[in-house]
Amino acid sequence: xxxxxxxxxxxxxxxxxxxxxxxxxxxxxxxxxxxxxxxxxxxxxxxxxxxxxxxxxxxxxxxxxxxxxxxxxxxxxxxxxxxxxxxxxxxxxxxxxxxxxxxxxxxxxxxxxxxxxxxxxxxxxxxxxxxxxxxxxxxxxxxxxxxxxxxxxxxxxxxxxxxxxxxxxxxxxxxxxxxxxxxxxxxxxxxxxxxxxxxxxxxxxxxxxxxxxxxxxxxxxxxxxxxxxxxxxxxxxxxxxxxxxxxxxxxxxxxxxxxxxxxxxxxxxxxxxxxxxxxxxxxxxxxxxxxxxxxxxxxxxxxxxxxxxxxxxxxxxxxxxxxxxxxxxxxxxx
Numbered sequence: 012x013x014x015x016x017x018x019x020x021x022x023x024x025x026x027x028x029x030x031x032x033x034x035x036x037x038x039x040x041x042x043x044x045x046x047x048x049x050x051x052x053x054x055x056x057x058x059x060x061x062x063x064x065x066x067x068x069x070x071x072x073x074x075x076x077x078x079x080x081x082x083x084x085x086x087x088x089x090x091x092x093x094x095x096x097x098x099x100x101x102x103x104x105x106x107x108x109x110x111x112x113x114x115x116x117x118x119x120x121x122x123x124x125x126x127x128x129x130x131x132x133x134x135x136x137x138x139x140x141x142x143x144x145x146x147x148x149x150x151x152x153x154x155x156x157x158x159x160x161x162x163x164x165x166x167x168x169x170x171x172x173x174x175x176x177x178x179x180x181x182x183x184x185x186x187x188x189x190x191x192x193x194x195x196x197x198x199x200x201x202x203x204x205x206x207x208x209x210x211x212x213x214x215x216x217x218x219x220x221x222x223x224x225x226x227x228x229x230x231x232x233x234x235x236x237x238x239x240x241x242x243x244x245x246x247x248x249x250x251x252x253x254x255x256x257x258x259x260x261x262x263x264x265x266x267x268x269x270x271x272x273x274x275x276x277x278x279x280x281x282x283x284x285x286x287x288x289x290x291x292x293x294x295x296x297x298x299x300x301x302x303x304x305x306x307x308x309x310x311x312x313x314x315x316x317x318x319x320x321x322x323x324x325x326x327x328x329x330x331x332x333x334x335x336x337x338x339x340x341x342x343x344x345x
Contacts, residue, residue, distance in 0.1 A: 049141040051083070052129075055197060056207070058082045061136065070143065072116025088112040088119060091213050098197075113141070121145045135201070200274040202252060203259035211273035215283060216330050223326065230284045230292045230323045231333055233341045234258070237316045239278035250308055254278075254315060257306045265299045281337070289323040296321070318344045 043050050044064045049071075052062035063078045071078065071086065087094065089111055101109050108123045126139040198210040206214075218229055236242070236254060243251040255278060262272050262282065271283040284292050296319055305314035320341030324333060 049143075051139045051141065053083050053137045053139060055128075055135065055137050056201065058084055067141070070115060070120075070141070071113075086113040086115075088114050091209075095213070110144075121148050203256055203274050205259050205263075205280070206271060206273040208273060208275055211271065211275070211281060211283070212330070214271050215333065218283060218285065219324065219328070219330060219333070222324055226326070227286060228288060228324055230287050230289050230321060231337045232282045232284070232292055232296065232322075233275065233320045233337045234262075234280045234282070234317050235341065235345070236278045237318055237345070242313075242315070246308070246313075250306075250313075251278075253306050253308065254313075258317065261299060261303060265295060265302060279341075289321055292321055292323075320344055 043062070046064055047066055049067045050062070050064045051060055051067055053059070054061055059082055060078055063075055067078065068075055073081070089097065094111075097109055097111065100106075108125045111122055111124055113120050113122050121144050123142045123144050124139055125142075126137045128135050129138045130136075198206060200207045215231070221227065222229060236258060239251065239254065242254055255274075258280065259272070259274070262280065266272060266282060266284075269285055270287075271285075273281050275281045284295075299317075303315075303317075305312050307313075318341060320337045320339065320343070322333060322337040322340055328336075
């Protein structure tokens with residue numbers, strides 16, 4: 012019951028933050044900092060930690076300054092594959108939390124993580140409350156009636172219009188959408204809508220394993236927009252973003268549905284072409300060059316070019332080999 016009440020309180024406070032998208036605010040930040048529960052606010056694009064409270068410092072055994080230099084992956088003991096399985100399991104079981112193993116300064120701890128997206132000054136973050144359930148796992152099974160207890164406690168605690176909001180937040184539809192939003196945030200680039208680097212890395216590792224078993228081939232191509240820094244310096248970053256979005260749209264229009272397109276970082280993009288040889292990829296890229304109509308900005312047509320490195324996978328190559336080879340070929344093309 013204590014945990015239920017804590018989650019309700021923090022959800023209400025997080026909701027207040029979500030409603031007021033201008034900033035966290037000094038009073039709310041102070042309330043979060045003094046809360047007895049472990050609270051982290053995380054940038055989902057990088058995994059960096061942007062807020063911790065005092066309870067988080069005590070639990071993880073690091074100072075606030077040290078935690079700000081760390082990444083959530085520094086704590087999570089699960090592999091990327093295990094994290095993906097847990098996300099799917101939470102969705103299938105309609106749970107409002109994720110179960111992970113975190114590494115603290117004093118050792119491993121089993122934790123339940125309640126996360127949901129909040130918006131602060133136009134940017135999306137993950138508001139996470141962490142509960143240590145190590146002792147619970149050792150001595151008893153988790154209370155399977157948490158959702159029912161949550162609803163009852165919520166009805167007792169809230170007698171205002173927040174009741175309606177919170178009931179909607181814990182409804183089955185809300186939980187399912189929350190899981191979908193979290194998965195999407197974790198796997199996609201917010202600007203272009205393409206897959207992000209973390210998702211691409213996972214896919215590439217699986218493709219290497221598949222080809223090692225079957226003897227099949229695939230090809231990887233890495234792109235970047237020529238003179239992109241000059242574009243930003245001349246027209247500004249908002250126009251630079253238009254170029255990135257235009258290039259992403261161009262790739263989606265030319266390449267096949269089964270080709271995995273991702274934003275690698277900055278103005279670099281990477282594409283994995285399953286079951287495809289290098290010469291076929293070169294043909295597709297020539298179609299890209301032909302269909303590149305530039306960016307329309309105000310009354311002007313801003314034309315641009317791009318560089319590309321192409322590498323066909325060879326048996327026994329590792330993940331690092333493939334990435335290094337295609338990066339070297341991109342550098343030579345520039």
